[in-house]
Structures are given as C-alpha cells and as structure tokens.
Amino acid sequence: MISEVLQLILVWVGIYTVVNISLNVEYGYTGIPNFGRHFAVLMGAIAVGGILNRVLMKLLGVSGDLITGTTDLVSRADDLFAAHPVYGIAYLVVSLALAFTLGAVMGALFILPSSRLREDYLGMTLLAMAEVTFLITYYTPSIMGGYYGTSVPDPLAFLSGDSREWTFIGITTLLALLVYLLSERLLNTPFGRLLRAHRENETVVLAFGRNLMGIRINASIIGSGIAALAGVLYGFHALNLISSSFSRVEWTFYPFLMLLLGGRGNNRGIILGTAIFVTLKVLIETYKFQISSLLHLPFEPVWLEYILFGIMALLILYYRPEGLIKEGMIKTEPLKKREAGQ
Amino acid sequence: MGVFEGALTYANLLALLALGLTLTYITTAVPNFAHGSFAVIGSYLAYTLLAAYGVNPYLAVIPAFIVGGLIGTVVYQLTIKPLIRKGASVDMLMMATLAIDIILYGILGAYSDFLSEAFKRNASKFVFTNIDFTVGSVPGRVFVSTALVIGTLIGLYVLLYKTKFGIALRASMENPALAEAMGIDVEKTRLFSWFLAAALAGMVGAVLPFLQETVPGTGGFIIVSVFAASIVGGLRNIAGGLIGGYIIGFSESMVTYGLSDVLGTGVLVYGKVVSLLIMVAVLLLMPEGVTGTKLWRRLVG
Amino acid sequence: MLETEKVNAGYGKLQILFDVSVKAEKGKITTIVGPNGSGKSTFLKTAFGLTTVYSGSVKFKGKEITKLPPFKRTRMGMAYLPQTNNVFTNLTVMENLKMAGYILSEDEFRERLELALSVFPDLKKILDRKAGNLSGGQRQFLAMATAIVRNSELLLLDEPTAQLAPKLANVIFSKILEMRDDHGITVLLVEQNAMKALEISDKAYMLVSGRVFYEGRPEPLLTEEKFRKHFLGVVEELEVVEDGSV
Numbered sequence A: 001m002i003s004e005v006l007q008l009i010l011v012w013v014g015i016y017t018v019v020n021i022s023l024n025v026e027y028g029y030t031g032i033p034n035f036g037r038h039f040a041v042l043m044g045a046i047a048v049g050g051i052l053n054r055v056l057m058k059l060l061g062v063s064g065d066l067i068t069g070t071t072d073l074v075s076r077a078d079d080l081f082a083a084h085p086v087y088g089i090a091y092l093v094v095s096l097a098l099a100f101t102l103g104a105v106m107g108a109l110f111i112l113p114s115s116r117l118r119e120d121y122l123g124m125t126l127l128a129m130a131e132v133t134f135l136i137t138y139y140t141p142s143i144m145g146g147y148y149g150t151s152v153p154d155p156l157a158f159l160s161g162d163s164r165e166w167t168f169i170g171i172t173t174l175l176a177l178l179v180y181l182l183s184e185r186l187l188n189t190p191f192g193r194l195l196r197a198h199r200e201n202e203t204v205v206l207a208f209g210r211n212l213m214g215i216r217i218n219a220s221i222i223g224s225g226i227a228a229l230a231g232v233l234y235g236f237h238a239l240n241l242i243s244s245s246f247s248r249v250e251w252t253f254y255p256f257l258m259l260l261l262g263g264r265g266n267n268r269g270i271i272l273g274t275a276i277f278v279t280l281k282v283l284i285e286t287y288k289f290q291i292s293s294l295l296h297l298p299f300e301p302v303w304l305e306y307i308l309f310g311i312m313a314l315l316i317l318y319y320r321p322e323g324l325i326k327e328g329m330i331k332t333e334p335l336k337k338r339e340a341g342q
Numbered sequence B: 001m002g003v004f005e006g007a008l009t010y011a012n013l014l015a016l017l018a019l020g021l022t023l024t025y026i027t028t029a030v031p032n033f034a035h036g037s038f039a040v041i042g043s044y045l046a047y048t049l050l051a052a053y054g055v056n057p058y059l060a061v062i063p064a065f066i067v068g069g070l071i072g073t074v075v076y077q078l079t080i081k082p083l084i085r086k087g088a089s090v091d092m093l094m095m096a097t098l099a100i101d102i103i104l105y106g107i108l109g110a111y112s113d114f115l116s117e118a119f120k121r122n123a124s125k126f127v128f129t130n131i132d133f134t135v136g137s138v139p140g141r142v143f144v145s146t147a148l149v150i151g152t153l154i155g156l157y158v159l160l161y162k163t164k165f166g167i168a169l170r171a172s173m174e175n176p177a178l179a180e181a182m183g184i185d186v187e188k189t190r191l192f193s194w195f196l197a198a199a200l201a202g203m204v205g206a207v208l209p210f211l212q213e214t215v216p217g218t219g220g221f222i223i224v225s226v227f228a229a230s231i232v233g234g235l236r237n238i239a240g241g242l243i244g245g246y247i248i249g250f251s252e253s254m255v256t257y258g259l260s261d262v263l264g265t266g267v268l269v270y271g272k273v274v275s276l277l278i279m280v281a282v283l284l285l286m287p288e289g290v291t292g293t294k295l296w297r298r299l300v301g
Numbered sequence C: 001m002l003e004t005e006k007v008n009a010g011y012g013k014l015q016i017l018f019d020v021s022v023k024a025e026k027g028k029i030t031t032i033v034g035p036n037g038s039g040k041s042t043f044l045k046t047a048f049g050l051t052t053v054y055s056g057s058v059k060f061k062g063k064e065i066t067k068l069p070p071f072k073r074t075r076m077g078m079a080y081l082p083q084t085n086n087v088f089t090n091l092t093v094m095e096n097l098k099m100a101g102y103i104l105s106e107d108e109f110r111e112r113l114e115l116a117l118s119v120f121p122d123l124k125k126i127l128d129r130k131a132g133n134l135s136g137g138q139r140q141f142l143a144m145a146t147a148i149v150r151n152s153e154l155l156l157l158d159e160p161t162a163q164l165a166p167k168l169a170n171v172i173f174s175k176i177l178e179m180r181d182d183h184g185i186t187v188l189l190v191e192q193n194a195m196k197a198l199e200i201s202d203k204a205y206m207l208v209s210g211r212v213f214y215e216g217r218p219e220p221l222l223t224e225e226k227f228r229k230h231f232l233g234v235v236e237e238l239e240v241v242e243d244g245s246v
Helices: A003-030 A039-062 A069-083 A085-114 A121-140 A163-187 A191-201 A204-206 A212-238 A248-262 A267-286 A288-294 A301-321 A333-341 B003-028 B034-053 B061-085 B091-120 B140-162 B163-175 B176-181 B187-210 B218-233 B238-263 B270-283 B294-300 C039-046 C070-076 C095-101 C106-119 C121-126 C138-148 C166-183 C196-200 C219-223 C225-243
Strands: C002-011 C014-022 C027-033 C052-060 C077-080 C155-160 C186-190 C203-208 C211-216
Touching: A003 A039, A003 A163, A003 A212, A003 A248, A003 A267, A003 C027, A039 A069, A039 A085, A039 A121, A039 A212, A039 A248, A039 C186, A085 A121, A085 A212, A085 B270, A121 B091, A121 B187, A121 B218, A121 B270, A163 A212, A191 A204, A191 B270, A191 B294, A191 C186, A204 A212, A248 A301, A248 B091, A267 A288, A267 A301, A288 A301, A288 B061, A301 B091, B003 B034, B003 B163, B003 B187, B003 B218, B034 B061, B034 B091, B034 B187, B034 B218, B061 B091, B061 B187, B091 B218, B140 B187, B140 C002, B163 B176, B163 B187, B176 B187, B176 C027, B176 C052, B176 C070, B187 C138, B218 B238, B218 B270, B218 C027, B218 C106, B238 B270, B270 C155, B270 C219, C002 C039, C014 C027, C014 C039, C014 C052, C014 C095, C014 C203, C014 C211, C027 C166, C039 C052, C039 C077, C039 C155, C052 C077, C070 C077, C077 C138, C095 C138, C106 C121, C106 C138, C106 C166, C121 C138, C121 C186, C138 C155, C138 C166, C166 C186, C166 C196, C196 C219, C211 C219
Parallel strands: C027 C186, C027 C203, C077 C155, C155 C186
Antiparallel strands: C002 C014, C002 C052, C203 C211
C-alpha cells in the first residue's frame, strides 16, 4: 500500500511539475493569467489519443474507429512493443514530439486574439477558449473518443507490474528534470528578463521598442508545448484518455494553486509547491473512504477535496501571496560568473 | 417550444447574469469567475423547495433572490474586500474568484449528494421543464423570464435615477475617488453591487432548470457564455451586460436549436462555439464592446 | 485657515516637497506659482491628504489633520478641485450637484443649491445636461459650484484655467473673487496662468523644486526680474495674446 501511494505521489509530482513549469513561463514570468491551461494539456492528449492512435491503427491494420477499435489497437500495439521495446520507446518519443508541436502551434494560435488585452480580459478569454475546446472534445467522439474515451497503447508494454511503474516514474521524473533545467536555462537570460518586463510594466517594454504580441506568442508557444508534454505523460499513466479528465479544476486551478503555494516566478518554489500539494491530494484520494467514514460525510469525499483546496488557495492569496519561496533575481551568465568569481 | 421562444428565454436569463457580472466588474474591477455558480445556488434552492415542500420553482425566485444576494455579500466581505484592502492585483483577485467557484462547486456537489440521499432520487441532475405551465403553446418560462427582465430594468431605473443612493452608485462606478471626496461611502456601493449581482444570479438560477438540465457544474458551464455576453456588450457599462446577453443569447440558441434538428443532443456545445467566435471577433474589432463604440456613444449622447 | 509647517511629502518613496511651510489665511486668496514640476499640484494634494507625508504638520481651522483621510477633510469643509476628473461626466449637472450635497439634509441642500446657482447662474439653463457634454468652462463652473454646495470653507483649486481661452479664464478669476468677496470662501490657488492669478491674490508663494522660494505680496513676483524669469515662458505668451497683437 505504501509503495503504491509513493508511486502515485512520484508520478504526479513529475506530471504536475511539467505543467506547473509551463504555467510559470506564461504566468509566473510573462504575467499572462492563463486560466485556460487545461487546453494545452488536452492538446497533448489529443496528439496521442486522437492522432497517433489513428496512425497506429492504420499502420497495424486495425479496423474500426477510435471507440470501437481501440481494444484491438491496444492489444496489437502492446504485443508489438513487448516484442520490440525499441518501437515502444520510439512511440513514446514521437508522442512527446508531436504533442509539443501540436501544443506549441495551438498555443500560438490561441493567444492571437489577445493582442491588445489586459489581464482581466486575458483571463476571461483564455478560460472561455479552453472551456469550449474541452466541451467540443467531450461531445465529439471523432476527435478523441468523446464521452466514451479512448485507450492508448503502453509504450512500456515490455515491462509489467512494479518494474513498469518505477520505470515510468523514472521517465516522468527525467522529463520533469529536463524541462526544469531547460526552462532555467531559458529564463536566466535576457529573454527571461524580457518576459518579466512584460509582466511588470508593458509600457516600458513598448518604450524599448519590443513587440508585446511577439513576447506573448513566444511565451505561449513554449508554455503550451511543455504543457502538452504533461498531457502525454498523463495519458501513458492512465492508459485511457477521456477528455473529461482534462478539466479546469485538475489542470488549471490546481496548477495555479501549486504555483501560489511554492512561489510564482520561481522554479525551485514550484517543485516544493508541487510536492506538497500532490502529497496532500494523493493522500486524500487514497484514503477517501477512511476519511469519509471517519467524518461521517453524507457525500462523496471528492467534493470535500474541492472545498479544501479552494479554501487553501484563498488562505494563501491572503496570507502569503508570494508563496513559500520568494522570487529571485534573474541570473544571467555574466551575473553567475561574477558571483562565482567573488 | 419554438426556436424563438427558447432563444428569448435563454437570452433573458443570460442578460440578467451578464448584467450582474458587469456590475461587480465595474465596482470592484474583477471579473467574477464564480458568478455562474451563484446562479446554480438559486437552482438548488428551488429544487430543495420543490422536493421538500412541493413549491413551484417560479415562486422560489424570491427566496433565491434573497439567498443569492446574501451569499454574494458574504463572498465579498470575506474574500474580495480583504484582498482588495491588501492591495491584491487583478490576477490574484481573479484567482480568488476561481477558488470561490471551486468551493461553491464542492458545496453544491456535496449538497446534491446529500439531497439524493434524503429524497431517494438523483439530485445531481435535474430539470423543471416538465412541470412548466403553458399559455396556449408557449411555455411559461418565456413569460417569467421576460417578466424578470422587465421587472429588473424597472427596479434598476428607479434605483439608479430616482434615488440618492442609486445616483451615488452611478457616481461611484464612474469615479470612485471623486465620489469618496464628495463624502459618499463608496465601500457601501461596492457591497451593494455584489449583493445585487448575486441576487439577480440566484433569481435566474431558480428559472434556469426550466430551460436546461442543471448539475452542480452548471455554473462553470454557463460562465463562458456570461463572459462572452459581458465582453461583447462592453464591460464599462451595465447596459453592455444586457445588450451582450441578448446578442450572445440569441446567437447561441439559434445555433443550438437550429442544429439539434439535424445533429441531436450534445449540440448545446456548438452554440458555445458561436459565442466564442463572436467574442473573439469583438475583441479583435472593437475590444470595448458594443457600448464602447462611437456609434453607441452618439446614440446615447 | 490652512497651515502647513515644514512639510516633507511625496508619492511613496519619491519626495517632492521639502520643508514647505505655507499659510492660507481665512477669507483670502493665496496663490502658489512656480515652474513646471516644482510641486505645486503635489502641495494641494498634500493639503487634501492624497500624498505620503514624511514629516511636518498640516493644520486646518486650527486642528491637526495630517493623518486625516480625504473624505473626512471634505466633511470638515475642505474642497479639492483637481484639474481633470472633477465632475461626474455620466451624471447630469443637477445630479452632480446632488452628489455634492450628499451628506446634507434636504433643506440644507436646497439652500446651498440656491447659493451655488446664484454664483453660477449659467448652470440653471443646463441642469439636465450630462456633465460630459459640457464645455471646458461650463465644467469648471460646475466643479466650483459643487464646492459651494458642499459648504466648503476652503477651496483648493488646481490650475482651474488650464486649457481655457483667456476670456473664459478671466471669468473664472472673477468668480473666484466673487466667492471670496460675497461668500467669504478661502481660496488656495495653484496656477500656471500666473499673471492673472497673482493680480487677484492677497498673498503669493513661489515653489521651486519643491521648496518655498518666495513668500509675501504678489506684486514683487510680477515686477521683479529675479522672480519673473522662473515662469517667464508662460507669462510672455499671455502678454502677447492679451495685447491682441497676434
């Protein structure tokens, strides 16, 4: 039991770290309040469940559509990967690459109408766009199985049981680490400073002749691309994709909560915030029946989870909006060298 | 029900919701992401009264108005006001309203589970359409929703133009600093705006299930249309909420009902696509909305 | 009426005023002039309570008000009229006046309204017009009328004639005189249009870089070269226009 809980915590820390870093790029650094973060994650899922599933079905000669044919697809693909692990890994890599591309492109498209918008309009617009996409995907089975859902093959089909789980955790953690390192690299540069300038004072940015819209598009491309990766990871964790999993609560509100908790604009803080939140969430979900009977709840514990995390967000906003770890200076290479030389 | 009647009902209700959203936006500078859930509170109140006492939901409009208003006041006093006092930025306030929406969603969900247990029937999804009255072939909700809009407009007119407090409210909405300098208690006008907006939402919520299926998450579903309506109408002016509500309400409904003959249910979603497209178009072409255009200013003078 | 003593003030951490001591006597018109950026507007804002005061004191009618919030100063009888945004553009003239009398009783309001309209009779004809549709001059009249309705004893006027044609500016100045002479209102005036303002003043101050450079009768500021050079540009322009030679 403990091992399972630990596995869940680790895999979710990995997945959410990726999402949260993506949100950090867009919101923490650039100041775009992307309340439609779940959109990009969904794009990642569509890349796998919508696009790649179809491609694989063609390649493997599976008949039917995304709903009727997936069982067949999954068994054939799993057999293939079990026999040839290389194909499994290739499938994983292709999924990630495709997801990133799709996420990046869609992210750029979706930020386009916001060229002249301030934060309040941005927040509303991005949320609206994400919600509508979410709804369309849910009600249109031809995209990704709609309300039936669709299964996806397991790239690690050559492993099973605990070794599969731990390997997957390893991959997720590795990817999260990669994303973390790359974003640190990216943000501790004049580009990072430019993003922050956008957040702090748009007028200054304009005065320096920079293009506001260009900054937003760049931030969205990177942010949405990264978020889509998380969608893939989640897909291979659950092995079953149904668009209702990509809700606003799970993939926008919780990431914002983690950002708030750890400290926005600050990647180290994000990891801390993610770890704390995920541990809480996994514990609540694992022991929900115990909690329910202990408190004699006349309702499903999931509602309590929403209420608790909502209250948590409000408390943080009021008492410690800067988060646990405060934002630091942007340390570009020259600065780092100077510090090291001291 | 004919397409036009359905559209009119929906547009009436949406206009009232957008009016409330715009009102709190103007007075407290934050788009309230929880506004839709305020309405659903009214829906569940109506359902409770129906299930427990057999009260017709239309009569529940009054308690829904009051309860909604109270909840709006509580939300404002406990969360928005303290955060504004602390100098919270717009994005933090938006996040707060998002958090409030999640909390309300949780409470409504929990409540619906509780109701299901108590009344031995499924309270997580309900609709009142089948108990609506008809006048000829026109369903009652058309009349009630229209009456609510007319009543609200009359009430607002009297309030805003014939009472000292109402004029002060208008003054505070335009220029809070100047109003403050005149000795007007601007804080009271803010509190009142949250009361009124939430009260209107609650009122709408009691009638909404006559039109569509209601679940605890309906608030999050409908907020998209409310945002679209407020943006299209123009967020600087409460008339914008009204106008935007009708534009979006009719467009959405026409598409939904028009297509349902062809595509069946689940088509509600595509109506929202239309709202989104209109919203995006407005943002690109006239970001201040209909009431922000020169044409409007000339008309109103 | 209003007295500041060695006030150091500014916006947040940015200090604008340095050891400013100014006295505006009851029933008199006091004018503050000075070059751009000298802190004249900031001084008025400080008197009303809109800035951060680091040290020094502000006294109104003998009472210490340095920490008092603006709306309380209004209730004490102080009226601050900024350059812009001094009326509610979406409200009618009458509604604006009603708002000015917000804290008054019905009878008090009627009395003050009559008084205000006697000083600005032009407003009687446009009571139902939206303030946003008024001309610049009419708006200033309305703003000053609201101050009278509020039973203000002290008027803080921030460049009331800015962007007004000279003829209109003269009307404003004569109204200011009327308010002092017929209604005993104390006026503290900040003006760029220095010449005319100084002509109607009882006392004058000149601020330069946030400090009091001159305090005393207004005449020397108009005649002595060493002072004139500090607001030479504006004064020259005015002279040319008033001569009618352009």
